[in-house]
Amino acid sequence: MEIIILMSVVPDTSVKIKLTADGLPDMKEIPWIINPWDELALTRALELKEDPGNTVNKVTLLHVGPSTHGQVLRKAMAMGADEAVRIEATPRDSYETAYHIVAFLQERAFDLVLAGIESSDYNGAAVGGLVAGMLDIPSVSAVTGIQTEGDKLHVVRETDGGRETLRMPLPLLAVVQKGIAKEPRMPSMRGLMMARKKNIHVIEPGAVDSLTEYARFELPPPKPPCHMVDATNPGELLELLENESKVIHLS
Amino acid sequence: MPNFYTDNPDLKFHMNHPLMKKIVALKERNFADKVKYDYAPVDFEDTMDSYERVLDVVGEICGDIIAPNAEDIDEEGPEVRDNRVKYARGTEINLEAIRKAGLMGITLPRKYGGLNFSIVPYTMVADMVSRADAAFVNIWGLQDCAETIHEFASEKQKDRYLPRFCQGETGSMALTEPDAGSDLQSVQLKATYDKEKDQWYLNGVKRFITNGDGDISLVLARSEEGTKDGRGLSMFIYDNKKYHITKVRRIEHKLGIIGSPTCELVYRNTPAELVGSRRMGLIRYVMSLMNGARLGIAAQSVGIAEAAYREALAFAKEREQFGKPIIHFPAVYEMLSVMKSKLDASRSLLYETARFVDMYKAWFHISKERSLEKEERQEMKKYQQLAEAYTPLAKGLASEICNRIAYDALQIHGGSGFMKDYPIERIYRDARITSIYEGTTQLQVVAAIAGIARGTLLKQIREYEETKVKPELHTYRRMLVSMTEEFEHASGKVHETENKEFIDFHARRLVEMAGNIIMGYLLLLDTNRESRFWKSLEVFVRNARAENRERAEFIMISSINDLGRFKQEEH
Numbered sequence: 001m002e003i004i005i006l007m008s009v010v011p012d013t014s015v016k017i018k019l020t021a022d023g024l025p026d027m028k029e030i031p032w033i034i035n036p037w038d039e040l041a042l043t044r045a046l047e048l049k050e051d052p053g054n055t056v057n058k059v060t061l062l063h064v065g066p067s068t069h070g071q072v073l074r075k076a077m078a079m080g081a082d083e084a085v086r087i088e089a090t091p092r093d094s095y096e097t098a099y100h101i102v103a104f105l106q107e108r109a110f111d112l113v114l115a116g117i118e119s120s121d122y123n124g125a126a127v128g129g130l131v132a133g134m135l136d137i138p139s140v141s142a143v144t145g146i147q148t149e150g151d152k153l154h155v156v157r158e159t160d161g162g163r164e165t166l167r168m169p170l171p172l173l174a175v176v177q178k179g180i181a182k183e184p185r186m187p188s189m190r191g192l193m194m195a196r197k198k199n200i201h202v203i204e205p206g207a208v209d210s211l212t213e214y215a216r217f218e219l220p221p222p223k224p225p226c227h228m229v230d231a232t233n234p235g236e237l238l239e240l241l242e243n244e245s246k247v248i249h250l251s
Numbered sequence: 252m253p254n255f256y257t258d259n260p261d262l263k264f265h266m267n268h269p270l271m272k273k274i275v276a277l278k279e280r281n282f283a284d285k286v287k288y289d290y291a292p293v294d295f296e297d298t299m300d301s302y303e304r305v306l307d308v309v310g311e312i313c314g315d316i317i318a319p320n321a322e323d324i325d326e327e328g329p330e331v332r333d334n335r336v337k338y339a340r341g342t343e344i345n346l347e348a349i350r351k352a353g354l355m356g357i358t359l360p361r362k363y364g365g366l367n368f369s370i371v372p373y374t375m376v377a378d379m380v381s382r383a384d385a386a387f388v389n390i391w392g393l394q395d396c397a398e399t400i401h402e403f404a405s406e407k408q409k410d411r412y413l414p415r416f417c418q419g420e421t422g423s424m425a426l427t428e429p430d431a432g433s434d435l436q437s438v439q440l441k442a443t444y445d446k447e448k449d450q451w452y453l454n455g456v457k458r459f460i461t462n463g464d465g466d467i468s469l470v471l472a473r474s475e476e477g478t479k480d481g482r483g484l485s486m487f488i489y490d491n492k493k494y495h496i497t498k499v500r501r502i503e504h505k506l507g508i509i510g511s512p513t514c515e516l517v518y519r520n521t522p523a524e525l526v527g528s529r530r531m532g533l534i535r536y537v538m539s540l541m542n543g544a545r546l547g548i549a550a551q552s553v554g555i556a557e558a559a560y561r562e563a564l565a566f567a568k569e570r571e572q573f574g575k576p577i578i579h580f581p582a583v584y585e586m587l588s589v590m591k592s593k594l595d596a597s598r599s600l601l602y603e604t605a606r607f608v609d610m611y612k613a614w615f616h617i618s619k620e621r622s623l624e625k626e627e628r629q630e631m632k633k634y635q636q637l638a639e640a641y642t643p644l645a646k647g648l649a650s651e652i653c654n655r656i657a658y659d660a661l662q663i664h665g666g667s668g669f670m671k672d673y674p675i676e677r678i679y680r681d682a683r684i685t686s687i688y689e690g691t692t693q694l695q696v697v698a699a700i701a702g703i704a705r706g707t708l709l710k711q712i713r714e715y716e717e718t719k720v721k722p723e724l725h726t727y728r729r730m731l732v733s734m735t736e737e738f739e740h741a742s743g744k745v746h747e748t749e750n751k752e753f754i755d756f757h758a759r760r761l762v763e764m765a766g767n768i769i770m771g772y773l774l775l776l777d778t779n780r781e782s783r784f785w786k787s788l789e790v791f792v793r794n795a796r797a798e799n800r801e802r803a804e805f806i807m808i809s810s811i812n813d814l815g816r817f818k819q820e821e822h
Contacts, residue, residue, distance in 0.1 A: 187308055189352060189366055197289065
């Protein structure tokens, strides 16, 4: 069985994004990382591949993005993926990304596709669902556990106050969230060096127009100054909470 | 937290130094390994790319795992249970992460499972890990022991021990004893040879041993009965993982680097293996071991200084007093700019030293594989001298600068810095040891003054002076030229007395003067390569010039007759 990971590359989550003079996100000198949810999806896929109790024998990364993301792909390869495919495009919205992925997947066989629940940059949370819809295959969202059972999958979802396990046929697209793997796997140093020699297939994109267009970006307003209250003075704290923040009513 | 590699462009800058091309070519023996190992680099660009990728992952581990664990480890600390060391929980997590990533034994050849990394990227890992947690870097950094085994042990010993380092086993170097600290010649731990069993045994006590319960230990012991000095000492490997019989009697309660267990060890008929030749333990092997460790402490110093500076800068931007962020007050912004300039200067000295060590070590290992041509021998000699002169200089100066930066960083925090609420309190405590262990600053000065007396440092200063730089840098070069004249004058005055006590008395002043000139030139050359070091150059040279003048002034008006004024009367 082959697992395909839809991998997004995002700015390092510790970086504060600034806007350029014309109001667009300034992506110059941004350190890029694997989208954290995709990293967990990849980790789970690798765990399944290494577990002799199932038939997963190949993990392939699928990415839509420019060549500057190549190093991040290589890192993902060093974690243990077997193959990577990069579709040479800089999509403007989720539809465009999904379109390229679908065009690629329609041309080949696959069993299970894993997508992180969202990307940590634009938080669109749309690509996974779009791809499943456009491919007309079943999909499950907010998945926190995957186990194989013969040619079927057991898929676990967290629900409000409990969890449910679904038995699903393949092919399937699972949109996974935190919990799918305990913590992201660390690429090994030797793996990093070997990854250089692993093949990253670059594919030219088909023509597609985005469905949406960004009109404007805004940064969140700066945090108001922090008011420190002396620990020995709870009265002052109560007074501030009641009269300044107006979040409690004492009288 | 951020990635400690990508958030600090200075690291990449030093990685891309022009000399790296030669270092890599020598270290990789013109990429001969590429036919044998699928992960070996095929050319220079490939090697540099591998370094870069590895450093990127280390930066991530530092930011995501090691740094967030530092506070808890400092709080919890290791403990002794049943005569064994139990690390703090966070230390175990850190070790697990670096083992999984394959970050142990990275400088060792591939045939032992290493990555054949040169010293420069290895030092850079130490730099980053120290910024994340200065205590943890000691446990990681004791893989220096593997380097010593690689250099001096037999092929059989190398085959047995080196792969274990690469698989993640830790080391320790058991040198000091209750009565043998700085003066290792007086080591007493007894090594006796049992002819029948063809086996060495160790008996005695070692004290202040970092990570003393590590898996593989290098032990300095007295193998020649009746001797009293360094010539009776030999080096041994004790396999603690296999025998597990040295007892950890206690671990010290320390001011800083609390996560790093400092052990008192009791050896009772502990089996051990001789490394290399008898009697060469201190004279040859410990010296090599210590030089590696000193470079490690220089890296630790720079990493701690980086952490301290960042804490101070962030605090000064955020903290408002008298209606504005305190960074806008001259007293604070001056402190910060001086800290930054010294941080940049000490990092530049660190990597210059690492490159010299790399060049020397590469030739040293090649010389064991084949005989060197005349020019090659000369080059090895040149870099050996430079490595020997620069290592104590880098360790001595970087550790003092680190302490100064940590002190000022805490000062900028004001009262808050004195509380456990901010990381600077821990960083300040951790900084303190750097100028003490692996030889105090005073001992580094003793080693570094030899580099002045032999002319090694001055010769290198001349080489910097002759390097072509952009016209806008000429003013600073002129300043450094006149500082060099002043230094030569002062050094001449001290050395012409040929009085050892007088030379020792002024040694630190002279070493610091030379160090300031060297760091000034390094910043000048850095700025020549990349203009963003401009500010640090300007601030550093201004300060260095004033500092050197003060020292020169002191030297020029002093005479041998003055020494008595400084002696404390004995009662």
